Amino acid sequence: MSLVVVVGPPGSGKTTIGRALAEALGATFRDTDADIADAAGKSIPDIFVDEGEEHFRALEREAVRRAVAEHEGVLALGGGAVMADDTRKLLAAVTVVHLTVDLGEAVKRTELDRGRPLLQVNPRAQLRRLMDERLPLYREVADIEIDTTAREVDELTAEIKARLAVRTVVVNDADAPYDVLIGRGTVERLPAYLGRAARVAVLHTANTAALAERVGSLLPDGVEPTLMELPDAEDGKTVAVAEQVWDALGAEGFTRTDLVVGVGGGAVTDLAGFAAACWLRGIGVVHVPTSLLGAVDAAVGGKTGVNTAAGKNLVGAFHPPRAVLVDLDAFVSLPVRDLAAGLAEVVKAGFIADPVILDLVEADPEAALDAQSPVLAELVERAIAMKAAVVAADLKEGGLRAILNYGHTFAHAVEKLERFTWRHGDAVAVGMVYAAHLGAITGRADLVARTEAVLESLGLPTSYEAGRWDDLLATMKIDKKNTGATQRFVLLDELARPVLVDDVTIEQQREAYERLTA
Structure with missing residues (x-):
C-alpha cells in the first residue's frame, strides 16, 4: 500500500489510532518520535533538556524526510512536525489524516503522559495555544479530517479505512x-x-x-x-x-x-x-x-x-x-426514491456500454439502493468511468457523446410537458423503455423486457399516459441531437452497442409510444 500519514495535536490519538489503522490495513506502523529517540539514544524530553527545542526540530525534520521516503504503511508524526515548511511540502504528495480532539478531552489524555516537554507548565493553556496555532497547518496538509473526541478506536479506524478507499x-x-x-x-x-x-x-x-x-x-x-x-x-x-x-x-x-x-x-x-x-x-x-x-x-x-x-x-x-x-x-x-432516480442514469450506462452494471443491479436491487453498500459505490464508479471514457473521446458532443442521451429524447419531452415536476431519472427510465420499443420496432435488439425488469426492480416507472403524442412529438423535434428538420435517436443494435440513427419514421415513433402507453 502507499503511505498514510497521521497528524494532529497532542492527545488526539495519533499513535493509538495509527497502530490500529495499520493493523486494519494489513500494513506496518511507524512513529517519527520513536525514530528520533532511537537515533539519539535518549528520550524526547531529554533531547529538549540537553539540546533544546531547535535541535529537536532539526532531528524531527530529518526523521520525517527519511520516513516519508522509506516507509509504506501508516506513519504518525509528532504534533509540531507540520510547523516546518519542508515537511508540509513533503506531505503534499502523500495521503494525510488529520485527527482532531476537543480541548477538554485532549487535556485528560495528555495528563496521563507527563513526558511532553511543551506541556510541563500550565498544560491546559499551553495545549490551547498549540492547538490554535497549529490547526491551520494541519488543515493545509490534510486530505481527511476525523474528530476523535469521545469515540472508540475501532469505530474511528473503520471510518478512516472507509475514507481512504x-x-x-x-x-x-x-x-x-x-x-x-x-x-x-x-x-x-x-x-x-x-x-x-x-x-x-x-x-x-x-x-x-x-x-x-x-x-x-x-x-x-x-x-x-x-x-x-x-x-x-x-x-x-x-x-x-x-x-x-x-x-x-x-x-x-x-x-x-x-x-x-x-x-x-x-x-x-x-x-x-x-x-x-x-x-x-x-x-x-x-x-x-x-x-x-x-x-x-x-x-x-x-x-x-x-x-x-x-x-x-x-x-x-x-x-x-x-x-x-x-x-x-x-x-x-x-430518500430511496431519489437514489432510484439517480440509478436510472447508472442503468443507462449499463445498457449503452457496461453490462456488468445491469448484472449487479439484477443480482441485488436492494444493495443497489443502499447508500452505504459497496455495490452502490461500484455502480457509481462504473457509471462515471463510462461517461469519462465517452467524454474524453468526444469533448464537444460532435458524435460519440450523443450515445449518453440514450432514452433522453423522450425523457426531455416528458420533463417539459410535465413542467419539470418529474424527477429527471424517472423521465429517463420511461425514455429508455420508449427507446427499447423503438429499437425493437426498427429491427434492432429487443431489450424491452430486460429494460422494464431492471427499472421496475428499482421502483422506477416504465410507462406513460396515453393521449399526449402530438405534444410529445412537437417537443422531440427540437431535441439537441437533431440536425435541421431531421430527428436523430440513440438506439441499441445490441446490448452495449449504441448507434445514432436518423431514419426513424414518425409512424415508428408513434407505434413505440402506443406500446409504451398500452
Missing part, C-alpha cells in the same frame, strides 16, 4: 484533465483544487446549506468564502438566477484566478458551471454533487446549462470542472 476516475479533457474522486469524505479534498483562488463562491440550495458551510470551513486562511443560496431544483437553472450570481461575483471582486464551487444536485452544478463559464469568459469550478443523479450525470463531462421557455438545457457552454468530489456520505440521507 477513494476511487479516482480521470476525465482526459484535451485542455486540462481532471479528477473525479469517489468515496467517503471526499469533500475534504477540496483544498487540493483551489489553485490560486483568493475567493471561493459556494453555490447551494437551502437543502445543502449545511454542507456548503462545511465547504467554506475547509478553506485555508487567506481564502474568503462567499455562500450563495439558489432556488431549489430546476427553478434555479435560469438565466435570471445566473445573472444574480454574476452580480454577486462582481460585487465581491472575483477575478480569473478565483473559484466557484457547486454544492447540490444536477441543477446546482449545471448552474454553477454555467455561471463560472461566463464570468470573465471562464473561471474555475469544482462540483460537489449531493445527489446520485448529479454525481453520475450532470457533474461529470463539462456540459453546463440553463433552461428556457424553448426547452431544457438549450442555453449553455462546455466548461470542464477543475475536479468533481463525489462524497458518498452525502447520499446516506437521500
Whole structure:
C-alpha cells in the first residue's frame, strides 16, 4: 500500500489510532518520535533538556524526510512536525489524516503522559495555544479530517479505512484533465483544487446549506468564502438566477484566478458551471454533487446549462470542472426514491456500454439502493468511468457523446410537458423503455423486457399516459441531437452497442409510444 500519514495535536490519538489503522490495513506502523529517540539514544524530553527545542526540530525534520521516503504503511508524526515548511511540502504528495480532539478531552489524555516537554507548565493553556496555532497547518496538509473526541478506536479506524478507499476516475479533457474522486469524505479534498483562488463562491440550495458551510470551513486562511443560496431544483437553472450570481461575483471582486464551487444536485452544478463559464469568459469550478443523479450525470463531462421557455438545457457552454468530489456520505440521507432516480442514469450506462452494471443491479436491487453498500459505490464508479471514457473521446458532443442521451429524447419531452415536476431519472427510465420499443420496432435488439425488469426492480416507472403524442412529438423535434428538420435517436443494435440513427419514421415513433402507453 502507499503511505498514510497521521497528524494532529497532542492527545488526539495519533499513535493509538495509527497502530490500529495499520493493523486494519494489513500494513506496518511507524512513529517519527520513536525514530528520533532511537537515533539519539535518549528520550524526547531529554533531547529538549540537553539540546533544546531547535535541535529537536532539526532531528524531527530529518526523521520525517527519511520516513516519508522509506516507509509504506501508516506513519504518525509528532504534533509540531507540520510547523516546518519542508515537511508540509513533503506531505503534499502523500495521503494525510488529520485527527482532531476537543480541548477538554485532549487535556485528560495528555495528563496521563507527563513526558511532553511543551506541556510541563500550565498544560491546559499551553495545549490551547498549540492547538490554535497549529490547526491551520494541519488543515493545509490534510486530505481527511476525523474528530476523535469521545469515540472508540475501532469505530474511528473503520471510518478512516472507509475514507481512504477513494476511487479516482480521470476525465482526459484535451485542455486540462481532471479528477473525479469517489468515496467517503471526499469533500475534504477540496483544498487540493483551489489553485490560486483568493475567493471561493459556494453555490447551494437551502437543502445543502449545511454542507456548503462545511465547504467554506475547509478553506485555508487567506481564502474568503462567499455562500450563495439558489432556488431549489430546476427553478434555479435560469438565466435570471445566473445573472444574480454574476452580480454577486462582481460585487465581491472575483477575478480569473478565483473559484466557484457547486454544492447540490444536477441543477446546482449545471448552474454553477454555467455561471463560472461566463464570468470573465471562464473561471474555475469544482462540483460537489449531493445527489446520485448529479454525481453520475450532470457533474461529470463539462456540459453546463440553463433552461428556457424553448426547452431544457438549450442555453449553455462546455466548461470542464477543475475536479468533481463525489462524497458518498452525502447520499446516506437521500430518500430511496431519489437514489432510484439517480440509478436510472447508472442503468443507462449499463445498457449503452457496461453490462456488468445491469448484472449487479439484477443480482441485488436492494444493495443497489443502499447508500452505504459497496455495490452502490461500484455502480457509481462504473457509471462515471463510462461517461469519462465517452467524454474524453468526444469533448464537444460532435458524435460519440450523443450515445449518453440514450432514452433522453423522450425523457426531455416528458420533463417539459410535465413542467419539470418529474424527477429527471424517472423521465429517463420511461425514455429508455420508449427507446427499447423503438429499437425493437426498427429491427434492432429487443431489450424491452430486460429494460422494464431492471427499472421496475428499482421502483422506477416504465410507462406513460396515453393521449399526449402530438405534444410529445412537437417537443422531440427540437431535441439537441437533431440536425435541421431531421430527428436523430440513440438506439441499441445490441446490448452495449449504441448507434445514432436518423431514419426513424414518425409512424415508428408513434407505434413505440402506443406500446409504451398500452
